[in-house]
Amino acid sequence: MTDAGLPPGWEVRHSNSKNLPYYFNQSQQMSRWEPPPGTDTEKLKTYMAENHSAPEIRPEAGGPNGNAANNGKIRASHLLVKHRDSRRPSSWRESEIKRTKEEAMSIILGHEARIRNGQSSLGQLAVSESDCSSARKMGDLGFFGRGDMQKEFEEAAFQLKPGEVSHVVETASGLHLIERLE
Structure with missing residues (x-):
């Protein structure tokens, strides 16, 4: 092991x-x-x-609600980069996050560039680079509705069409790239 x-x-x-x-x-x-x-x-x-990552995001895995279309919910994944001023400046990757917001922005813009030029998918990068525990599921947050997420995150996610990736979204948790799955 x-x-x-x-x-x-x-x-x-x-x-x-x-x-x-x-x-x-x-x-x-x-x-x-x-x-x-x-x-x-x-x-x-x-x-x-190597040991705790989902091999892929499977649409058939659904969420607790099965097909979310019947109740206004969407499904999205994200990649989160926290900084020292984030609401909880720690993650599965680092017990204490010390980077500045500017350093976090530089990191996430690099991730965005790799996604947009086709070098990697958001899910592939999230597995090792996201500061959210959803990294283990390729950033998949499952289905959620209005009022379930932080306002800025929700507004950006609901504006996306399935398959689209947002630009950087800032919340109290840190900096996100969001991909709408369903």
Whole structure:
């Protein structure tokens, strides 16, 4: 098994209720969504991409509502780049995010360029580069309706047609690229 880069005593487990990976320390009986302090984030990134990623986004996987068209919901994926002024400046990739908003903007604009020139898809990049735990599902957020997401995110997502990718959208969580799936 590949080294996950976690401090001694920590392991990656999978939450059945949220269908996402989390971090657990058996001896301390402690669990958390973000990597524990002392994690080698480069090793963790590789480990998570190899062991905890959805192989693809499957439209037939649907959401809790099956086909969302019947109740005004859409399905989207996103790639999130957080910065130190984000609402929660930590992620599965880094226990403490220290980059500035300007540095985050530079990073996400690079991701956007790779998506727009066809080098990568948003889902492929999200697996290793998104600061959201949805990275494990290629950024897929499932179905959501109006009022379920932050206002700026929702407005941008609902303006997209299926298959379209937004430009950078700023919310309290950080900087997003959004792809409408359905």
